[in-house]
Amino acid sequence: MTWVFLIGAILSETGGTLSLRMASKGGGRAWLLAVAAGFVAAFAFLTLALDGGMPLGVAYGIWAAAGVALTAITSRLLFHEPLTKVMALGIGLIIVGVLFIELGAAH
Template structure:
């Protein structure tokens, strides 16, 4: 269950990171409220995962999910560049996430 909480937290991190862009520096009310709600929910689910997962592993995977997802959504939603080296680096992050999961004690 802790891994599910961690994945949910990671997806919520993607949501609030994208929300930051739409909130335009917290000047738009509705996107700002969604962003803040996403932050709180993401931290909540991360805290549930941390009850039984190692801190370093959980934090790295949480930020990794958020990073990979945010880059992909940035490419899709905001037409950010999708260069070969950028995608290669994202691949390395995914390898790191999978590796940490595989060597995690729980």
Template sequence: MPYVFLLAAIAAEVFATSTLKATDGFSRLWPTVACLAGYLVSFAALSQAVKDIPVGVAYALWSALGTAAIVAIGAAFLGEPITVVKVVGVGLIVAGVVTLNVGGATSH
């Protein structure tokens, strides 16, 4: 169940970050409400996940998968270019998360 909370936290964070540009600096009401609600749900779900998942591992997964998803969303829907530097950067983030999970799995 903690990984269900973690996946919900990631999905809510990706939703919130995806709406961030539409807030226009938090000057537009409904995009701002959607953004803040997404972050609220994300942190609430993340707080449940870390009851059973080490916080470092949970946060690494949350931030890395969220980052990778936002890069993909930016490329697919916001016209942001995918560059070699972005691909290498996301790859390094994923490698770091894998390293933390392999090391974290033996140290409960």
């Protein structure tokens, strides 16, 4: 279940961040509520993952890295923001880093 909670944290945080983009463009009060709900849910899910026994370094590292990668990709699709080759390489390095974190935690 800890992985389900961590995935919930990643998706909630990404949703909150994307909502922040909408709120910053004059989207109104509803988007600000979505920002708050996304971040509250993200921390709640992260707390549940930690409570389930996932190490803090692993949980936070994966949460932050996956959130950055998912936000960059999604903002490209939704808002037509740039996603250059260098940025794509960075996302690839994030994925490799997350794999190393998980492999290192298994020992």
